[in-house]
Amino acid sequence: MRLTTVSTLALAAGCLASTAHAQFLIDPAGGTPLTPTFGSVNNVLYDDRPLGFTANYFGQPITTIDVSENGFMNLTNQSSGIDTSFPTGEQRICPMWDNLYVYPGQSVIERAVPGSYYSVTWQLGTYLWGHVVQQFQVVWFGAAQRLYGFDFLPDDIVFCYKSIGSPPWNATIGLEGPGGQFVPLPGTSNGRVSDANARLLLPNFTDTVKWVLFRPNGNGGYDASIVPCIADTDDGSGSGVRDGGVTIDDLLYFLQRFESGC
Known part of the structure; x- marks a missing residue:
């Protein structure tokens, strides 16, 4: 029997795909809620959060990070909800930089294992549009470890998406370092994403067990990719x-x- 390329890939998927159906790369359960358990929150910054290890970000040693309720982390005490395309002039880690809003029952949760990883999980709405619920996570690895059959390396930064909200919204996704250096989400030139193209660009972890990986490239920057590829x-x-x-x-x-x- 002659196998076509398509059927061969389909067999590969059946043989090798993970059977896991987790919602995030790191389970936020048991983590530290950064948002209050009552009321609403807008444009709040949780500053100087300890990573639990010394990370290297665009060649800079980093031990703490500022977490914004607006879907990003940064090094300069910024919490702006006015998202713009890269470069912005500020060093940011942006899994979903948008004008976000923590409605009652929603959350921003930090979970870390010192020396191993630091993660933040956002499950919240957009400002003025409570029905637009975004659920996403960033994980910064401090040590090599294997999850879902994949070997993560120290200083890998991963964006993981559980669900993407319905229209209307737009956001900026990617990394920005010093001097205007930036690495946008694959498939974009400047990190800009909207409800019109997000489902084509952002992998749904719950359905596909895929994530956006930013891996140091040895030249002071990062290579970005959607992993794991079926091949x-x-x-x-x-x-x-x-x-x-x-x-x-x-x-x-x-x-x-x-x-x-x-």
Whole structure:
């Protein structure tokens, strides 16, 4: 029987896809609520939050971060809800920079394991549009570790999306470092995303177990990608650990699994 490329990829997905159905890369349960458990919150900054490790951000050692209710973290005590395209002149980590608003029952939750990772999970609405609920997370890794069959490295920054709100909204997504350096969401030139194109650009973690990975590139910046790719099946070790790249090792591992009946 002759297999087409499409059917081969479909078989790969069936053999190798994760069976997990988690809502976020890091479960926020048991974390620290940064927002109050009552009332509403707007344009609030939670400053000098300890990462629990020394991170390297665009070549700078970082031990604390400021968390904005407006869907970003930064190094300069900013909490503006007026989102603009990159570059902005401010160093930010933006999983969903928008004019957001914490309505009753919604939250911004911090969860960290010292020396391992720091995460913030936003589950909240947009200002004046309470029905537009965005649920997303940023994870900053302080040590190498394996989650969902993928090897994360120190200083990896990950954006994870549980659900994307209905119209109307727009936001800025990506990283900005010193001197106007920026790395936008893949598929955009300046990080700008709206309700019109978000579902094409942002992976839904609950459905696909994919995320946006910003990995240091060794030149003082980051490479951005959506991972894991369906063709990323192995890192060359033969153990089925994904590494965010696609090489001949991935094909060889798939053929090995196919030969053994998955």
